[in-house]
Amino acid sequence: MISLKDISKKFSTKQGTIVAVDNVNLTIKQGEIFGIIGYSGAGKSTLIRLLNGLEKPTSGQIVVNDKEITSITEDKLRQVRQKVSMIFQHFNLLWSRTVAENIAFPLEIAGVPKEQRATRVKELIELVGLEGRGDYYPSQLSGGQKQRVGIARALANRPEVLLCDEATSALDPETTDSILDLLISINERLGLTIVLITHEMQVIQKICNRVAVMENGQVVEEGDVLEVFQNPKQPITKRFVSQVSENAQAQQTIQNLRELYPNGKLIKLVFVGDQTEQPILSRLIKQFDLEVNIVQGNVSHTKSGAYGTLILQIDGDALAIDKAILFINEQKVHTEVINND
Structure with missing residues (x-):
């Protein structure tokens, strides 16, 4: 065309x-x-x-x-x-x-x-x-x-x-x-x-x-x-996507949690399509001895299907956190560790 x-x-x-x-x-x-x-x-x-x-x-x-x-x-x-x-x-x-x-x-x-x-x-x-x-x-x-x-x-x-x-x-x-x-x-x-x-x-x-x-x-x-x-x-694309998936209040909460839990990790989960309906969080809490705080969550809809994000603050043993992230990835949910800088 x-x-x-x-x-x-x-x-x-x-x-x-x-x-x-x-x-x-x-x-x-x-x-x-x-x-x-x-x-x-x-x-x-x-x-x-x-x-x-x-x-x-x-x-x-x-x-x-x-x-x-x-x-x-x-x-x-x-x-x-x-x-x-x-x-x-x-x-x-x-x-x-x-x-x-x-x-x-x-x-x-x-x-x-x-x-x-x-x-x-x-x-x-x-x-x-x-x-x-x-x-x-x-x-x-x-x-x-x-x-x-x-x-x-x-x-x-x-x-x-x-x-x-x-x-x-x-x-x-x-x-x-x-x-x-x-x-x-x-x-x-x-x-x-x-x-x-x-x-x-x-x-x-x-x-x-x-x-x-x-x-x-x-x-x-x-x-x-x-x-x-x-x-x-690209960084500019991430900025545009964050217009929909994140907000200013969530960003402030992220900063506060970084100060409260300097050894913990902030994890962004990205769900697509049917993944948005999976009980990933409940499975995560049941299987791993970790403290999990929900910072922000959002489900949006595009012409091609649902898109959801969930930002978690995870605190606990470093090895257990790594295993939890691996578990999430195995559910075909994309994860991103948010830098502590």
Whole structure:
């Protein structure tokens, strides 16, 4: 569906050359929801603009729907863009137009007859859950409703790819969940490929099949969301995963326990899928003469299955602790000893 090969994008400034995207290789499958996560300045916004030809790469090749878009003519690029739509963080609606007129706008540009436009707009209003609001203006809508208009407008020309540029970061958590549920529904009902960029791991967790982590213009880690949650390799990925699996209170508790039990060990257990339902902790306490404190526990759900973390403080004989860790690993539960520094 989408292939990026050795893609780089450089910008020349008075201060010198900025490498926004640095030798990125990605393959995005048809019909999946693919997440690209990174902090500000990571290069993710530039990358998504490369996917619909709003930016041209300095080097490399981009293929979308079997069309190599890095060297085609402007006329052919416009045809490709009709099948690659985008929704934005701040909605980008036309404030002087009603909901229906905003949704109809790309159809007008494409020369679709008036009657066909009206039929399509009605379908889209129902699809995104805005029945009865076709005559409203954007100023009369909530943030979530505005984004629903943006989604409907992006779907007007029946695209095959939907690009989402921080589409929920301006919304409150409850509205974010409703928009993400809508995107999942659209993906399943229409078979639409969705590429979503964000700086929030909760968004990746809820909606994405696979994820690429960007830092300094590079993709530093990539994989199935559940696998990345289970075993993040790069420091930045671990930071993102901790947004979901840990909290500030747990971190303070960890620090306090390090001071109280300098000879004990803090162990992070990672459960995936059916492992989240196993009584690992009760077995551990029964089989080993150890003092076990639960620091923090959490179970999250991704599109690929459940993901759980449990942080334990274990105090006792060093050999017994090592045997306990070996026992946990034998249950196919990933363990990580949290450093005491």
